[in-house]
Amino acid sequence: MKIAAILLLIGLGSTPVDVKAAPNANEKPSVFFQLVENKTDNTFQANLKLENTSKQPYQDWTLHFNFVRPILKLNGGRLLEDENRNGDFFSVKAADGSSTLQPGQHVSMEILGKWFLKHDTDAPAGFFITFVDESGQKQSRSLSVESRLDDGKRTLAASESVTPRIKNPSQPIIPHPVQYQTLKGSGFTLTRNTKVVIDNKTKGAQEAATFLGSALGTSLNTADKVSAGTSVIRFLPWPQSKGQQPEQYSMEVTRHEIKIHAADPAGFHYAVQTLRQLLPASFYANDPPPWTDVIIPAVRITDFPRYAWRGLHLDVARNFHPVADVKRILDLMALHKLNRFHWHLTDDEGWRIAIRAYPELTAVGAFRGYGLPLVPTLGSGPERQGGFYSQDEVKDIVAYAAERQITIIPEIDMPGHARAMLKSLPQLVDRTDQSIYESVQAYKDNVLSACLPATYEVVDRILQEVAALFPGPYLHVGGDEVPEGVWNPERSQQCKQTMARAGLKDKTALQHFFFTKIKSSVEKYGKKMAGWEEIVSGPGFPDRQVLAFAWKSVKEGERLAREGYPVILNPADHFYFDLAYSEDPREPGYYWAGTIDTQKVYTFSDPTPHLPASQQKNVQGLQGNLWSETIRTRQDLDYRTFPRVVALAEIAWTPVKKQNWQDFSARMSKFHLPRLDAYGVQYRVAPGLSKLSSQP
Ligand code: TNX
Numbered sequence: 001m002k003i004a005a006i007l008l009l010i011g012l013g014s015t016p017v018d019v020k021a022a023p024n025a026n027e028k029p030s031v032f033f034q035l036v037e038n039k040t041d042n043t044f045q046a047n048l049k050l051e052n053t054s055k056q057p058y059q060d061w062t063l064h065f066n067f068v069r070p071i072l073k074l075n076g077g078r079l080l081e082d083e084n085r086n087g088d089f090f091s092v093k094a095a096d097g098s099s100t101l102q103p104g105q106h107v108s109m110e111i112l113g114k115w116f117l118k119h120d121t122d123a124p125a126g127f128f129i130t131f132v133d134e135s136g137q138k139q140s141r142s143l144s145v146e147s148r149l150d151d152g153k154r155t156l157a158a159s160e161s162v163t164p165r166i167k168n169p170s171q172p173i174i175p176h177p178v179q180y181q182t183l184k185g186s187g188f189t190l191t192r193n194t195k196v197v198i199d200n201k202t203k204g205a206q207e208a209a210t211f212l213g214s215a216l217g218t219s220l221n222t223a224d225k226v227s228a229g230t231s232v233i234r235f236l237p238w239p240q241s242k243g244q245q246p247e248q249y250s251m252e253v254t255r256h257e258i259k260i261h262a263a264d265p266a267g268f269h270y271a272v273q274t275l276r277q278l279l280p281a282s283f284y285a286n287d288p289p290p291w292t293d294v295i296i297p298a299v300r301i302t303d304f305p306r307y308a309w310r311g312l313h314l315d316v317a318r319n320f321h322p323v324a325d326v327k328r329i330l331d332l333m334a335l336h337k338l339n340r341f342h343w344h345l346t347d348d349e350g351w352r353i354a355i356r357a358y359p360e361l362t363a364v365g366a367f368r369g370y371g372l373p374l375v376p377t378l379g380s381g382p383e384r385q386g387g388f389y390s391q392d393e394v395k396d397i398v399a400y401a402a403e404r405q406i407t408i409i410p411e412i413d414m415p416g417h418a419r420a421m422l423k424s425l426p427q428l429v430d431r432t433d434q435s436i437y438e439s440v441q442a443y444k445d446n447v448l449s450a451c452l453p454a455t456y457e458v459v460d461r462i463l464q465e466v467a468a469l470f471p472g473p474y475l476h477v478g479g480d481e482v483p484e485g486v487w488n489p490e491r492s493q494q495c496k497q498t499m500a501r502a503g504l505k506d507k508t509a510l511q512h513f514f515f516t517k518i519k520s521s522v523e524k525y526g527k528k529m530a531g532w533e534e535i536v537s538g539p540g541f542p543d544r545q546v547l548a549f550a551w552k553s554v555k556e557g558e559r560l561a562r563e564g565y566p567v568i569l570n571p572a573d574h575f576y577f578d579l580a581y582s583e584d585p586r587e588p589g590y591y592w593a594g595t596i597d598t599q600k601v602y603t604f605s606d607p608t609p610h611l612p613a614s615q616q617k618n619v620q621g622l623q624g625n626l627w628s629e630t631i632r633t634r635q636d637l638d639y640r641t642f643p644r645v646v647a648l649a650e651i652a653w654t655p656v657k658k659q660n661w662q663d664f665s666a667r668m669s670k671f672h673l674p675r676l677d678a679y680g681v682q683y684r685v686a687p688g689l690s691k692l693s694s695q696p
Contacts, residue, residue: 031063031127033147038116043072046113050129050143051106058101058131063092064370066379067124068629069113070442076109087348087419087443089375090124101131119580121588121630123147125379130370140370140382150585169666173277174646175337175653176664177303188253190216190279190294194231195223204265205235211403212272217288231256238263247339247405248304251275253296266405267304270337274301277675284678309568309621310652311340312645315578315628317347317413317420318378320366320387325634327400329641332681334404336649341401342409342476342549342623345389348419348439348446349377352388353410357461358425362388365420373423378629394469402471409530410470412462413478415455415486415514419446428454433492437485447486450514451498460521467525474547475522480532482511508538515541533557536565551576551625558607561618570623574604575648577640578627586687589630589640602647602661609656622652635682642676642683643668 030053036045050063062080066088071079080091094107101107117123127143171180196212198205206222212233213220226232238244238261249267251274252259260271278296283289312333314321321329330341345353351365368374369384376382389397401408414421416439422428430449439446448455467475487510489496495510504510515535522529529535530547533556537548544564550557554571561567572579572593580589581597601624608619624645631637646668651659676683 030144030146031065033123033145035117035149036110038118042115044069044113044116046111046117048077048109048111048124049106050101050109052101052103053144055103056133057103058129059133060099061093061101061129061131063127063129064376064382065090065124065128066126066377067113068378068441069115069117069122071111071113073112074109075112076107084375086375086445087441088377117149118583119585119587119589119591120147120149121580121590123149126376126381128370128376128382130382142381142383166662166666169670170660170663171299172667172671173274173301174664174667174672175650176658176667177274177301178655178658179300179302181300183252183254183298183300185255185298186295187298188255188258188296189231190296191231192218192291194220194233195226196220196233196235197223197226198235199237201237202235202262202268205260205262205268207265207403208268208272209233209235211269212275215272215276218291229256233258234260235268236261238267245304246308248302249274250303251299251301253278253299255298258296266339269334269405270303273335273337274303276335277671281671281674281678284675305337305653306655307619307621307652309340309623310338310649311342311409311568311570311621311623312338312641312648313342313344313570313623313625315344315347315626315631316352317344317350318628319380319632320350320352321628321637322387323389323393323397325637326397328634329637330397330401330404330406332641332645332679333406335679336646337653338645338649339406340409340621340623341406342411342625344411344413344627346412346420347417348441348443349374350386350388351420351424353394353412353466354388354390355462355465356391357465358458360424361421361462363424365424374420379632391465391469398470407472408470409472409474409476410466411476411478412459412466413480414459414518415448415450415478415511416446416480416482417478418448419443422446422448425458428452428458430492430494432494433487435486435488435491435495437483439483440481447482449492449494450487450510451492451495456517456521459518460524463518463521463527464525467522467527473528474530475525475527476530476549477515477518477522477535478531479511479515479535480551482507482534511538512541519543519546533560533567536560547620549623554605554607557619558611561608561611561615564615564618566618566620568620568623569606569608570625572625574601575622575624576627577624577644578630581644581684582686584687588636590627596644598643598647599661599665601644602651602659602664604651606651606656622648624648638682639684642681643673644684646672 030051032049034047036047038044052058067090068088076095077092078095127145128140130140133139196209198209236259244263247266249262249271251271262268262271283294314329351361354362364373366388367384367386368376368380370376370382398408430452438444463475487495487507489499502513504513519529533548533550536546547566548560549568549570550560551570551572554569557567557569576593578589579593580587580591580595582595608616626640631640650664
């Protein structure tokens with residue numbers, strides 16, 4: 001009955017139909033998308049209504065949109081299978097060939113699609129029409145859109161409980177330090193006259209002190225000596241007698257003195273980050289901060305990380321994130337003692353780093369738009385949009401990260417996920433290749449040829465420039481999701497020859513051939529190769545030097561570690577922060593590997609402690625990944641990242657014995673969410689709940 005009512009409402013099947021109401025003043029034509037039903041056979045049915053709510057006729061119209069679902073059948077419209085049909089980009093014309101949509105007219109269509117639509121962010125996006133205007137010009141116009149994936153009565157999944165059961169958390173710091181001891185006494189009063197004394201045998205203390213000053217919004221005066229009773233922060237070398245750990249620090253806060261010891265710059269930096277968290281909430285809550293009663297409690301802290309690699313990944317290819325947003329993420333990473341930023345710079349939908357040898361990569365590959373080599377994708381709309389980082393901006397970001405003890409791992413994704421590169425450098429397309437394949441994201445033309453010498457020449461030049469920009473030891477070269485069917489020797493003369501010459505029997509062998517060559521380029525420029533797990537997971541790639549990012553499952557990460565590969569654990573079902581927090585349909589994001597709330601991140605069962613000691617060191621650390629298909633704005637970014645990343649930071653830093661979800665959630669609500677508020681972080685609050693920190 002419900003379906004019938006909807007069909008009646010939108011007049012399915014008649015194309016186009018005159019409506020009685022006069023066109024309203026709305027300048028834009030509009031689209032209404034409505035899910036009818038998710039079916040038990042993993043297909044869905046939906047209705048799409050295009051209405052000319054403007055005052056202008058649309059001659060020879062075509063409707064375009066992005067939809068991350070395959071369309072199996074379209075009734076009431078004709079799906080164009082032209083050169084633009086690729087990935088998530090669809091174009092539709094009137095079924096009956098009628099070409100003009102007059103003001104007040106509408107067209108209704110019925111979509112039969114694969115899979116199902118559960119979350120609001122599953123709806124198609126980026127609707128626009130192209131048409132010929134009265135003067136005969138081809139034009140495009142974006143549409144106002146309303147989508148409804150529910151009947152208004154859907155049941156909502158239980159929201160994450162954010163009410164901690166523990167009232168008084170153990171201490172205020174996140175991640176929880178190795179040792180935290182409250183001392184007797186009144187604590188240290190921080191004022192603008194507090195002096196800083198830096199022992200000249202320290203390394204990185206000066207930088208940490210400068211960072212502290214700027215974090216406090218003041219410049220602290222350094223002095224060589226101070227008289228007794230002066231309020232002073234001392235940066236001191238690590239005592240030889242105590243065992244050394246990388247990134248270690250200790251801190252003792254007493255009435256007149258804060259004593260910080262560390263052996264390396266990271267240790268001093270993390271002491272300062274901890275110190276920031278010891279400030280009273282009132283300090284954060286006001287801008288400028290009040291400089292009265294800034295009392296730091298008397299404590300003794302000893303601290304060092306559990307893992308050397310505490311990573312966060314950001315995909316800037318699907319949707320571009322400007323320099324300011326990247327820096328903000330780096331700031332927030334440092335606050336949580338995260339130290340590896342995996343920068344996913346290239347993908348099918350965009351190339352974001354300027355390469356001097358090939359300016360086309362950004363001139364063409366950094367922008368999408370209707371009529372451009374890169375079609376609108378992921379809701380980006382008809383206008384040219386996108387962006388990239390110049391090499392000066394990259395250098396600036398690298399330096400900014402270094403000041404925060406963060407190493408950047410640049411990723412140039414290949415041979416798959418390379419559509420933007422191939423559209424920018426069409427000379428890299430193997431013209432003899434008729435292989436038929438489709439990538440996970442439904443691209444039919446996104447894989448570099450492993451059989452063309454030009455591929456290796458170009459990649460080598462690119463890696464040379466990338467290596468020169470990033471001081472870190474690793475270059476990440478992707479390797480994920482190379483679709484079956486590529487490089488078919490029966491369909492590519494070039495591949496047939498290459499395979500015969502090199503004695504390669506199949507695609508796996510060819511992929512290893514590819515990465516063996518890429519690895520020699522990486523090493524030529526003084527770097528080590530890193531890649532997604534597929535690089536080493538196939539049989540026969542013997543190289544135990546490659547750093548593998550295990551994303552499909554934690555089991556695979558564990559297996560690789562047992563086999564002697566250095567690995568980063570970033571399993572999708574725990575650490576993919578682009579996935580939705582819960583099954584609540586209002587919750588944005590993908591959910592192909594399930595949904596992930598903060599508790600799920602925190603309670604990740606890490607296999608590392610169960611490995612033999614000799615293999616434990618192969619697990620270099622943990623990482624959260626932010627894929628940005630559904631992340632367009634800074635607000636989206638904050639919501640997806642926080643508070644989940646805070647949980648990740650704690651489990652990557654804090655000894656397993658000290659990890660406790662109840663205590664963590666109490667610290668979050670009492671101390672840390674107010675801090676995040678003060679930093680302007682728009683963290684996620686579950687739908688239907690009000691903001692915890694604003695509650696009494
Ligand atoms: C899988 S993880 C991908 C990405 C997508 C992501 C979306 C990996 C190496 N590949 O291309 O953006 O899922 O969740």
